[in-house]
Amino acid sequence: MSGVKTWLAGGVAWLIAIVNFFPIFWMLLASLKTEVEAVQTPPLFIFHPTLANYRDIFALQGYAGYAFNSIAISVLATLLMLLVAVPAAFAMAFYPGRYTRDILLWMLSTKMLPAVGVLVPIYLLSRDLGLLDTRTALVIIDFLSNLPIGVWMLFTFFRETPKDIIEASRIDGANVGQTILYVLLPLVAPGIASTALLSVILCWNEAFWSLNLTAHNAAPLTAFIASFSAPQGLFWARLSAASVLAIAPILAFGWISQRQLVRGLTFGAVK
Amino acid sequence: MKRHSAARVISGMALTVGMLAGSAFAATAATITIATVNNSQMVEMQKLSPIWEKKTGNKINWVVLEENVLRQRATTDISTKSGQFDILTIGSYETPIWGKQNWLVALDDFPASYDMADVFPSVRQALTESGHLYAVPFYAESSFTFYRKDLFDKAGLTMPTQPKYSQIKAFADKFTDRAHQQYGICLRGKPGWGENMAYLDTLVNTSGGRWFDEKWQARLDSKAWHDALTFYIDLMRRDGPPGANSNGFNENQALFATGHCAMWIDATSGAGLLYDKSQSQVADKVAFTAAPIDKTPNGSHWFWAWAMAIPSTSKNVAVAKSFLQWSTSREYIELVGNTDGWTVVPPGTRASTYANANYIKAAPFASYVKTAIMTADLDHPTLKKVPYTGIQYVAIPEFQAIGTTVGQMVAAALTGQMTVAQTLKQAQASVTSTMEQSGYTQ
Numbered sequence: 203m204s205g206v207k208t209w210l211a212g213g214v215a216w217l218i219a220i221v222n223f224f225p226i227f228w229m230l231l232a233s234l235k236t237e238v239e240a241v242q243t244p245p246l247f248i249f250h251p252t253l254a255n256y257r258d259i260f261a262l263q264g265y266a267g268y269a270f271n272s273i274a275i276s277v278l279a280t281l282l283m284l285l286v287a288v289p290a291a292f293a294m295a296f297y298p299g300r301y302t303r304d305i306l307l308w309m310l311s312t313k314m315l316p317a318v319g320v321l322v323p324i325y326l327l328s329r330d331l332g333l334l335d336t337r338t339a340l341v342i343i344d345f346l347s348n349l350p351i352g353v354w355m356l357f358t359f360f361r362e363t364p365k366d367i368i369e370a371s372r373i374d375g376a377n378v379g380q381t382i383l384y385v386l387l388p389l390v391a392p393g394i395a396s397t398a399l400l401s402v403i404l405c406w407n408e409a410f411w412s413l414n415l416t417a418h419n420a421a422p423l424t425a426f427i428a429s430f431s432a433p434q435g436l437f438w439a440r441l442s443a444a445s446v447l448a449i450a451p452i453l454a455f456g457w458i459s460q461r462q463l464v465r466g467l468t469f470g471a472v473k
Numbered sequence: 474m475k476r477h478s479a480a481r482v483i484s485g486m487a488l489t490v491g492m493l494a495g496s497a498f499a500a501t502a503a504t505i506t507i508a509t510v511n512n513s514q515m516v517e518m519q520k521l522s523p524i525w526e527k528k529t530g531n532k533i534n535w536v537v538l539e540e541n542v543l544r545q546r547a548t549t550d551i552s553t554k555s556g557q558f559d560i561l562t563i564g565s566y567e568t569p570i571w572g573k574q575n576w577l578v579a580l581d582d583f584p585a586s587y588d589m590a591d592v593f594p595s596v597r598q599a600l601t602e603s604g605h606l607y608a609v610p611f612y613a614e615s616s617f618t619f620y621r622k623d624l625f626d627k628a629g630l631t632m633p634t635q636p637k638y639s640q641i642k643a644f645a646d647k648f649t650d651r652a653h654q655q656y657g658i659c660l661r662g663k664p665g666w667g668e669n670m671a672y673l674d675t676l677v678n679t680s681g682g683r684w685f686d687e688k689w690q691a692r693l694d695s696k697a698w699h700d701a702l703t704f705y706i707d708l709m710r711r712d713g714p715p716g717a718n719s720n721g722f723n724e725n726q727a728l729f730a731t732g733h734c735a736m737w738i739d740a741t742s743g744a745g746l747l748y749d750k751s752q753s754q755v756a757d758k759v760a761f762t763a764a765p766i767d768k769t770p771n772g773s774h775w776f777w778a779w780a781m782a783i784p785s786t787s788k789n790v791a792v793a794k795s796f797l798q799w800s801t802s803r804e805y806i807e808l809v810g811n812t813d814g815w816t817v818v819p820p821g822t823r824a825s826t827y828a829n830a831n832y833i834k835a836a837p838f839a840s841y842v843k844t845a846i847m848t849a850d851l852d853h854p855t856l857k858k859v860p861y862t863g864i865q866y867v868a869i870p871e872f873q874a875i876g877t878t879v880g881q882m883v884a885a886a887l888t889g890q891m892t893v894a895q896t897l898k899q900a901q902a903s904v905t906s907t908m909e910q911s912g913y914t915q
Contacts, residue, residue, distance in 0.1 A: 236751070238727075238731065238751075238754065241730075241731065243654065243728075261520075262516065262520070263537075325553060325555075329553060329555045334555055334557060335557060413538070413542050413546075414545075414546065414549070417506060417508070417534070417536045417557045417558070418506055418535070418536050419534075421536070428539050429511055429536075429539070430511060430537075431511065431540075432510070432511045432723070436723065436726065436727055436730075436746065437511070
């Protein structure tokens, strides 16, 4: 019976994995087809693969520039986020005040505001500060957008750490900075890694602000993908190739760090 | 001590030389930013623009955006005077509206060598406001009927030169064979002012309907609208492809190119791809005729031009004008023809293109396109008098919102969520309310 259950659970897991992976697989297939093959009904599974779409993309669009912007924006915004979120979560987890929970809820509630609601003020601010079409603008926005999630995640991880360890380090003479740096961080490293990974992924996938605040200099890969959507003419194959190129780095990054990510996300789940 | 002085002198000289070189470069060259949509003509232009860059010493930054994002970005950029773009790709709908608001630089001073008279009068007219030309066209289109000649021949039928909608309906019934995924007709169903409403507006026009009367009162509750919408929904349900409410230009073009549609009424610019054997499975079977008519020929086929304009916030107007003169010139069209073939040249803009033997040979649909563009009358789009211009749109700023809202209601009717009567009642109320709020009516 137990064997059947394991088999069943494995089967369901595989099914979910296949369903999740299928769109990516289909996108990869479409990127290797001609435009007509990409829109064929019924869909084609057997065809002569071509790299023409990738060749066209590299010939016309500066992929490297877009990729550099994505990497720079994601990494810098994540570092900034950690710099602020770690001490904030530390204070809330180990020295909670009367309104700590309210503050946490309020922080989370800011994520519920549709981005378009603040488009005009942020656009005007960016214009007045000379930040339109700069990586700085996107770093600041991504950093602030992901800060509530970062604080929440780190707060949850920190709360799992026994308070006694923190107090013991304070008794031994460590100041707050030393306590965080030498005592807390090594203990919650998987949690911090998964928070950072999640932030990088969210920054990488951010499209709304990228499309609205950048033009040429700071446009990341999300803007690169959007540029392949054509008002007239077939474009699915080239759009798929552009999407594959855009998600490839983050997919590889996620694949390499999946062990750390899973460890972080299940941190403290089993005691 | 001496070594330090020598180093300072050398550094100073290097700095001076560098500054001089820098200032000389700045005086002769500029970088312009062009925001555009991604279509084959613009891709071609991107490929060929290094020729202009090399010739003038200027540089172009291309910003390619999705059509709706481009409209939003351009509107935001101009209205907030951000000046991020030097050239914008805009349509014949936006040009007069933005020109009227002084958002665009007038392009009346192009040199005689540009040969403005060679640009079709209807195209010039569409891009002109209060006597000033505010954009130059890089391609223009109308709408007509694509059909499968092989199916017509097999059935012993002949498509008339000027079909009537009653004939189109009979043909569509004849050719629909759902078991073999062959549909009598493919029409736009995806909601949007530039999607399903572009087609439906031509059907309403030719059925005798109009958006507004002379006093800007909405007229969507008229019999003509009711007849047109009923016809469209019945036809699509009986002879259209499944999931038609998701189909726009691209989806229908793909369906036609892969042999699933017997007829398709849409933009003339779709012809090039359907004639291209590398992209179309029906390249040797496709034929064309005029857009169908019903009660009146007025407004039965639309007019649209993608054009390039210079926002008034541009800091490089002279360089931007120089690029526009090059990229929309007769010489540029010849350059495209000689470089990448005559089927991909920007169509619909210049009379000289349609007098070019190479183009006529490569594009057998050329005469149909020319006739459709020349006969599309933006000033008389309907049977009865109207206070607006535009065939598949009404050239007022509010139309984007109005058209899309009504388009969503039409799509709901197509999927059976609402009846025709309910749809038109809601649409009439919605349009009336918008027009009152905008001050057109009391």
